[in-house]
Amino acid sequence: MEFINYIITLIKPENMLYGKQLLEKTEPNCHDLILIDDASVVNELLLNSLVYDGFLISTDTSLLIDEYLLNEYDCLSLPECNCVIVRKNNNTVFFMTAQERTFSNLTPISLRSIPIDHPQIIYLLAKAFSVSKYLEIGIRDSPVITIMKNIVDELHGVDIKLHDSAKLCTKFHNMTSDDFFKNNIQFNDYFDMIFIDANHDIDFVKRDFDNSFRCVRNHGLIIMHDTYPKSAAYLAQCYCSDSYKIGSYIKSEYSSKGLCSYITLPFHPGLSIARKTIS
Ligand SMILES: C[S@@+](CC[C@H](N)C(=O)[O-])C[C@H]1O[C@@H](n2cnc3c(N)ncnc32)[C@H](O)[C@@H]1O
Numbered sequence: 001m002e003f004i005n006y007i008i009t010l011i012k013p014e015n016m017l018y019g020k021q022l023l024e025k026t027e028p029n030c031h032d033l034i035l036i037d038d039a040s041v042v043n044e045l046l047l048n049s050l051v052y053d054g055f056l057i058s059t060d061t062s063l064l065i066d067e068y069l070l071n072e073y074d075c076l077s078l079p080e081c082n083c084v085i086v087r088k089n090n091n092t093v094f095f096m097t098a099q100e101r102t103f104s105n106l107t108p109i110s111l112r113s114i115p116i117d118h119p120q121i122i123y124l125l126a127k128a129f130s131v132s133k134y135l136e137i138g139i140r141d142s143p144v145i146t147i148m149k150n151i152v153d154e155l156h157g158v159d160i161k162l163h164d165s166a167k168l169c170t171k172f173h174n175m176t177s178d179d180f181f182k183n184n185i186q187f188n189d190y191f192d193m194i195f196i197d198a199n200h201d202i203d204f205v206k207r208d209f210d211n212s213f214r215c216v217r218n219h220g221l222i223i224m225h226d227t228y229p230k231s232a233a234y235l236a237q238c239y240c241s242d243s244y245k246i247g248s249y250i251k252s253e254y255s256s257k258g259l260c261s262y263i264t265l266p267f268h269p270g271l272s273i274a275r276k277t278i279s
Helices: 002-011 019-023 044-048 067-072 118-128 143-148 164-168 177-183 202-215 243-253
Strands: 016-018 031-036 050-058 073-078 083-088 133-137 154-159 171-174 191-196 216-225 260-265 271-276
Touching (some): 044 050, 073 271, 202 271, 243 260
Parallel strands (some): 016 031, 133 154
Antiparallel strands (some): 050 083, 073 260
């Protein structure tokens, strides 16, 4: 529950729906969070009552991610955390949409004040997944490495620069991520969790994702940073660049083909999570 509770503190729900209310109130665009413990109550009407970026969290993990859900929503199935998380999504960030002008009843979720604490989310997920083999692509002086060092058996870091946190890695690979993946085919299906946080230009993020998908074990996690900036200023190359485009790429190439489930958490500067599901 720790992971779900943390996500709810980030959403800071202003208009939440749960329990018996579900049967009574399903007007369009009015709820930012719907909590359910029975997947059978999920229908189009209920999902339509979510605001832009609104969340439905089901603690009933039998919730099926079908074609309808995949079209308009991000859906991450996390049996390891006893939940399925669904987020309304039109494949762009809030500040770029026409909704920005018409959205008036609630504060947009992406603009609520709590910035995402990505090391905390990665730590909570790593605990739930009992992560033993962890890879971070782009380490700089990563607070994540400092935390993960205490809970994993093997910690690999990749960076084009030699930073102090390289000393904390079991093995530091001083090279581009492209070279790392090209030279290390022994890591196919190897890692329990991979954190992509290197070059944020979309072509680099796509390649890092494709390569990571090959190197993460089935049911393992790939996490990406800086995928949901709160304003245009953060599209600069030195911040998030255009890595927010990774969501539509993963949807068309992976999740729509049943290869993973996937969500972008819309809290600045954004964190995306994919769980590999090869049947
Ligand atoms: C945003 S920082 C990483 C921050 C860190 N992961 C954290 O959580 O605080 C990006 C890092 O990626 C490295 N980098 C940039 N392009 C890269 C590439 N193509 N391959 C590997 N590392 C790269 C940079 O040197 C920099 O240290």
